[in-house]
Amino acid sequence: MSNLDWLVLFLTLVSIVVYGIYKTRGKKSLETYLKGNTANWWTIGLSIMATQASAITFLSTPGQAYEDGMRFIQFYFGLPVAMIIISVSFVPIYYKLKVYTAYEYLENRFDLKTRTLTALLFIVQRGLAAGITIYAPAIILSTLLGWDLTWTNLFIGVLVIGYTVSGGTEAVSITQKQQMAVMMGGMLLAGIMVIQLLPISLQEALQVAGKMDKLNVVNFDFDVADRYSFWSGMTAAVFLFLSYFGTDQSQVQRYLSGQTLTQSRMGLLMNGFLKIPMQFLILFIGVLVFVFYQFVTPPVHFNRVQTEALRQSEYGQDFALLEQSYLSNFDSSKQVYAQLLTSIDLDKVESTEELTSTLKSLKVEQQEIREEVKALLVTQDPKAETRDTDYVFMRFVMDYLPKGVVGLLFAVIFAAAMSSSSSELNALGNTTTVDLYKRSVKKEGSESHYVNSSKIFTAFWGLGAILFATYASLFENLIQAVNLLGSLFYGTILGIFVVGFFIKWIKGQAVFIGALFSQALILVVHFFNGEGLLGIHWDIGFLWYNVIGCLAVVFFGWVFQLFVGSSSIKR
Amino acid sequence: MKEKQIQWSKIYLALMGSLVTMITLFYWLTCAYS
Numbered sequence: 001m002s003n004l005d006w007l008v009l010f011l012t013l014v015s016i017v018v019y020g021i022y023k024t025r026g027k028k029s030l031e032t033y034l035k036g037n038t039a040n041w042w043t044i045g046l047s048i049m050a051t052q053a054s055a056i057t058f059l060s061t062p063g064q065a066y067e068d069g070m071r072f073i074q075f076y077f078g079l080p081v082a083m084i085i086i087s088v089s090f091v092p093i094y095y096k097l098k099v100y101t102a103y104e105y106l107e108n109r110f111d112l113k114t115r116t117l118t119a120l121l122f123i124v125q126r127g128l129a130a131g132i133t134i135y136a137p138a139i140i141l142s143t144l145l146g147w148d149l150t151w152t153n154l155f156i157g158v159l160v161i162g163y164t165v166s167g168g169t170e171a172v173s174i175t176q177k178q179q180m181a182v183m184m185g186g187m188l189l190a191g192i193m194v195i196q197l198l199p200i201s202l203q204e205a206l207q208v209a210g211k212m213d214k215l216n217v218v219n220f221d222f223d224v225a226d227r228y229s230f231w232s233g234m235t236a237a238v239f240l241f242l243s244y245f246g247t248d249q250s251q252v253q254r255y256l257s258g259q260t261l262t263q264s265r266m267g268l269l270m271n272g273f274l275k276i277p278m279q280f281l282i283l284f285i286g287v288l289v290f291v292f293y294q295f296v297t298p299p300v301h302f303n304r305v306q307t308e309a310l311r312q313s314e315y316g317q318d319f320a321l322l323e324q325s326y327l328s329n330f331d332s333s334k335q336v337y338a339q340l341l342t343s344i345d346l347d348k349v350e351s352t353e354e355l356t357s358t359l360k361s362l363k364v365e366q367q368e369i370r371e372e373v374k375a376l377l378v379t380q381d382p383k384a385e386t387r388d389t390d391y392v393f394m395r396f397v398m399d400y401l402p403k404g405v406v407g408l409l410f411a412v413i414f415a416a417a418m419s420s421s422s423s424e425l426n427a428l429g430n431t432t433t434v435d436l437y438k439r440s441v442k443k444e445g446s447e448s449h450y451v452n453s454s455k456i457f458t459a460f461w462g463l464g465a466i467l468f469a470t471y472a473s474l475f476e477n478l479i480q481a482v483n484l485l486g487s488l489f490y491g492t493i494l495g496i497f498v499v500g501f502f503i504k505w506i507k508g509q510a511v512f513i514g515a516l517f518s519q520a521l522i523l524v525v526h527f528f529n530g531e532g533l534l535g536i537h538w539d540i541g542f543l544w545y546n547v548i549g550c551l552a553v554v555f556f557g558w559v560f561q562l563f564v565g566s567s568s569i570k571r
Numbered sequence: 572m573k574e575k576q577i578q579w580s581k582i583y584l585a586l587m588g589s590l591v592t593m594i595t596l597f598y599w600l601t602c603a604y605s
Contacts (some may be wrong), residue, residue: 073597080590084583210604217597230594262577272586276593 001145001399005407012182012411013418017159020175021051024167033454034100034168034430038255040312043173044267047254047423048245049275050176053183055137055417056390058282063302063389065286066293069214073283075543076276077233082241083272087092087265090246095261100434101254101427102497109500110508117433117512118493122249125563127484130424131468132463137417138469140390141410143305144398149298153469156417161462164422165455169257169430172422179415186412187281193401194288198295200341205291207344208337211356212294212363214287227541239546243494245271250427289396294337296400300326301373302391306384310373313380319373326369333362425465429458487542488526491549492518496549499557506557510564514557 001009031037039047066070099105103122107115138152145152163171198205209215219229226232245268247250258264300323310319327491374386397409433454438445445453492515499511506514522545528536530539 016593077590077594080586084586087579088583206604213605214602215600217601218594219601265579266577269582273589276590280593280597 001406001410002403004403005146005410008404008407009410009414012408013414015481016175016178016182016418017163019178020163020171021166023174024163026172027448028168028451028456029386030450030454032170033168033451034307034434036168036173037252038170038259039173039257039263039267040259041263041266042270043177044255044258044264046180047173047176047257047269047376048251048267048271048277050180050183050419050422050554051250051254052244052275052420053180053278053416054133054420055141055413058183058187058416059137059390059393061282062286062289062393063391065214065283066290066392067389069209069216070280070283070287071216071228073217073276073279074219074228074230074233075237076279077230077270078235078238079235079241079275079319080272081238082245083190083268083314084245085238085242091255091264091268092261093501094252094256095264100256101431101432102247103249103431103435106496106500107439110496110511112517113458114496114508114512115435116440117488117515118496119431121489121493123431123436125489126182126248126250126424126428127461127464128468128485129294130421130428131472132426133421134417134465135469136138136474137413140394141413143303144391144394145410146305150470153466156414156421157462157466157469160421160425161459164425164429165458168451168454168458169253169426172426173254173257175274175422178233182408183412183419184278186408187285187406187500190397190409191281191285192220193395193405194285194292197400198288198292200291200295205288207341208291208294209287210549211340212290212353212359214290224540224544227543232541232543236541236543236547238519239494239550240490241549242489242541243546247493247497248427248490249431250423253427253430254423286393289393290402292396293388297327297330299395300370301377302388302395303385304391304395306377306381306388307373310377311379315376315380318376322369322373322376326366326373329362329366329369333359336362336405389479400437421465425462426460429454432457432461480566484526484542488522489519489549491546492553494546495553495557499554503554503558506561510561511553511557513560513564514553514555517556517560518549518552521552 049548061072094102094105097105097108098284099108101119103115103296106118134153134156138156141309142149142152147155163175167174195205200208206215210292219226220231221229223229224232255264255267258267267428291477299307307319310316333445336355336359340352340359343355377384377386394409394413397406401409433450437457438450443450495518496511496515499506499514524533525538525548526542526545528538532538
């Protein structure tokens, strides 16, 4: 990176942090520290979007579109529906009860143990996820920038802890506004620049992308094993979004920071309007980068550090041969693309189909060469991570975008890492204080005592996240397990809230047992997924766990209330 | 902005309308360039 890029990167990040700390300086009451209560609707909307948009959104999503096309967008189709449901039913209840956390509501409606169980599930899941929110981008950024991984973790973590501890919820919301501006401004600029860099027109680029199955945006075929289809987006994903936005404190905290109920609801609906276009933009940039690399030689593997190490190793000769085959494959396909565009232009249907089929065969060969390179990487270093889709976009940025813009795009990734991480730490600190410490450990403290406790807990979770991120590479299996945790717990947590909001006659004891039964069921469904049990076979996408978990809590809670609950209530 | 002044049902309808419009456009994109 050039000096200008470093300047843009550091100025952007540091000015956001300094602004956040400066704007929220001074002594705060518990109410203002934990809830903020000053945000208007668009601050809330941006804050909700910034919380969900992690660095991986900007690193992986374009790479995903590069490999798999745009079908991922269907995952978000259920989001506007979920925003309406939460706006109508969840938010007014949280406001009416003046809660600090979503879990506080559960004690009001059920009992202390249901509140504590749900808060603990959140803390375990988010506490571990906070480490990965830092680690996942840090490992990619440290490779791209040539930084030490520990220092990259520390750089992201310390900045986030600084303003999150200092200014609480308000600081998180304020900085997320600037971070979202950087993210969207940077991505829009990147999109415009990719279009300018394309050696063909945008219309031709769309034709190339379409023929290579990259514009497969909507798929109406129903298949429960398919994660991304119209049906899974409109059904299972609605449950996931209801759980994430309606019951996960890292999101609930965002709209509880509103000045009024109206501002909070408007903020949620703003997210409903803008989320799909935002994801479309990011995916579309990935597709345009794919088209670009059909006419400009792409690297055989996008992680340059790994390929350079391979080149210098004893396998350098083999790698050079594979690179040569890749180059000759690229030259052939480039010629076919030229013929394809002429054929489309002249409206020759048969020839277009033939050329498309030739291109797809060449793509298969290209993929085979890439797989051979990956195998070589593993032979050279058995621990090597061969997946390179996360590097596609930033490698393009570093190789082809002008000075200054590269720094801005790195700032986008860092800002995204910081925005999602700050929401997590803020929510973890507040939940630990309100739902555990204030409720069950020290009930009679002063306001300033709880504000300081919240600061200490936030810092504790932040340092824990940095520590986890630093040692995460030693526990690859743990990372996968943490990524899975959300899918395993979300359905059950949503089920508890659904019973609370909509099925008034099911009481605390019944919902608690129902939740335990539901969680056991989800674990059975997950561990036997693809194989089945007792002669029953199933193979379902993880999104459906949210539906099963939620409905199972309602069902078991209902049954338990009918047969056992009434007698225990009488006692 | 007071709660009573806002016609929420119209905003919800607009949101669902924008969703339907986006899906229609995406479907057109899928079909037109396949």
